Amino acid sequence: MKRLLDIEFHKFKYSKSSKVLTIIYLIIVFLSMFVGMKEVSFNDFKGSLSDLGIFNFPYVWHLSTYVISFLKIFIAIVLVSLTASEYSNRTLKQNLIDGLSKKELILSKFYLATTLAILTTLIVFIASMVLGLIYSDYLEMGIIFSKMEYIFAFFLSHLMFFCFCLFSGVLVKRSAFALGLLGVWWIFEQILWIASTGLDMRYDLKIWSVLQHILPLESAALLIKEPFTKISLVQGGIEQLTQGAYVKDYGVSWINVVVCLVWSFLFIYWSYLVLKKRDL
Numbered sequence: 001m002k003r004l005l006d007i008e009f010h011k012f013k014y015s016k017s018s019k020v021l022t023i024i025y026l027i028i029v030f031l032s033m034f035v036g037m038k039e040v041s042f043n044d045f046k047g048s049l050s051d052l053g054i055f056n057f058p059y060v061w062h063l064s065t066y067v068i069s070f071l072k073i074f075i076a077i078v079l080v081s082l083t084a085s086e087y088s089n090r091t092l093k094q095n096l097i098d099g100l101s102k103k104e105l106i107l108s109k110f111y112l113a114t115t116l117a118i119l120t121t122l123i124v125f126i127a128s129m130v131l132g133l134i135y136s137d138y139l140e141m142g143i144i145f146s147k148m149e150y151i152f153a154f155f156l157s158h159l160m161f162f163c164f165c166l167f168s169g170v171l172v173k174r175s176a177f178a179l180g181l182l183g184v185w186w187i188f189e190q191i192l193w194i195a196s197t198g199l200d201m202r203y204d205l206k207i208w209s210v211l212q213h214i215l216p217l218e219s220a221a222l223l224i225k226e227p228f229t230k231i232s233l234v235q236g237g238i239e240q241l242t243q244g245a246y247v248k249d250y251g252v253s254w255i256n257v258v259v260c261l262v263w264s265f266l267f268i269y270w271s272y273l274v275l276k277k278r279d280l
Helices: 002-013 016-032 059-088 091-097 102-135 149-172 175-203 207-211 216-221 232-242 254-277
Strands: 039-042 045-048
Touching: 002 059, 002 102, 016 059, 016 102, 059 091, 059 102, 059 149, 059 175, 091 102, 102 149, 102 254, 149 175, 149 216, 149 254, 175 207, 175 216, 216 254
Parallel strands: none
Antiparallel strands: 039 045
């Protein structure tokens, strides 16, 4: 495993675009740690974002994992470009000549995807911890380390998405087209959402409630649900409008956990099948 990871990080070391995108990702995460000082005005409230309690433990775990998850596209581009560029640079063929099997080639990519998912999770954990320690009103150990399932959900959603990116890079060969494939699939899921929602409303069905737990991108998105309606100021307004009828489950669903694990396995397995049948 260490040998395969060394090979992948050696390729990363000499990829300027990968290093630039990674630095941009880290800068954005770092700057987000200062967002608590931003002054906002909302209805009768006027003060900093931290005054809303959004960085209180354990809520900060939910908020930070949800917001920072939108930045995973930067790391996804890194993974796709590294994978697809190996065809044009013929490094895959050279790796085979040097003695690696096609199974080891895919495993090395999977180890890289897993390592990137672990590192991004570690970054969001540290950023959330720092934000909480600076701004949170609750610093008891039991409160600080509660609701840590959002950190696990963050890792799993990134792992599944990175495996999808790996499969796309192996399948399409060119990074631009591989990223385009991801975009097309996202559009496909949105079309399914519009169509199934329309059918649900017209015929009183529950098609989308099933599909959203099956589709890869949607199931990953559902791992961490939006946290903004949990803010006391927003929640109070919603309760007034709905007269207390608004109820939402913000927890991490085991169904989405299982589905994301299955998709991660399938993407890696399909990548291996494509590489196995392809003449490099």
